[in-house]
Amino acid sequence: MAELPEIMILSRQMNNELKSKEFESADIIQEKCLNMGSNDFKRQITGKTIKKVYNKGKWIFFDLSDHYNLLLNLGMGADILYYSGGEFRNEYQCRFNFSDNSGFTCKFWWFGHVELIEDHELGEHKPTKDIAISPLDPEFTLEYFKSICKGRSGIKNLILNQKKIGG
Numbered sequence: 320m321a322e323l324p325e326i327m328i329l330s331r332q333m334n335n336e337l338k339s340k341e342f343e344s345a346d347i348i349q350e351k352c353l354n355m356g357s358n359d360f361k362r363q364i365t366g367k368t369i370k371k372v373y374n375k376g377k378w379i380f381f382d383l384s385d386h387y388n389l390l391l392n393l394g395m396g397a398d399i400l401y402y403s404g405g406e407f408r409n410e411y412q413c414r415f416n417f418s419d420n421s422g423f424t425c426k427f428w429w430f431g432h433v434e435l436i437e438d439h440e441l442g443e444h445k446p447t448k449d450i451a452i453s454p455l456d457p458e459f460t461l462e463y464f465k466s467i468c469k470g471r472s473g474i475k476n477l478i479l480n481q482k483k484i485g486g
Contacts (some may be wrong), residue, residue, distance in 0.1 A: 338371065345363070
């Protein structure tokens with residue numbers, strides 16, 4: 320399972336490499352990993368540009384043009400592979416192609432999700448709306464940690480609670 324440090328590094332790498340790229344198309348092999356039908360997904364993502372990539376907990380968020388967001392949850396793990404020059408030789412459930420002949424593929428090991436949602440839906444997106452700040456965020460101070468520990472006898476349940484500690 321991908322853990323918070325890997326997700327943070329991956330989202331930073333994706334932001335550095337993919338920022339300002341425009342989706343030309345998407346190829347979906349495993350429609351079950353989407354939050355909508357593959358034809359709707361492909362139609363809606365085409366032409367969108369990546370403004371920023373970041374993580375919230377174990378989710379990777381792509382802030383897209385036209386008030387959309389692409390969300391990736393790697394589930395129990397995934398291979399996310401970037402390619403350029405139109406060449407790719409790996410297996411995948413989803414492939415995202417950019418207008419410059421580059422792209423990336425996702426091969427989920429188990430339970431991966433790809434969701435395309437509009438900005439106004441983010442606040443009510445059940446899997447991500449209540450994720451707290453991560454231990455590596457500047458807002459995660461000693462005072463914050465003390466406040467969420469107050470009145471608890473054990474630490475394990477606290478650490479696993481995404482509403483208290485993201486990731």
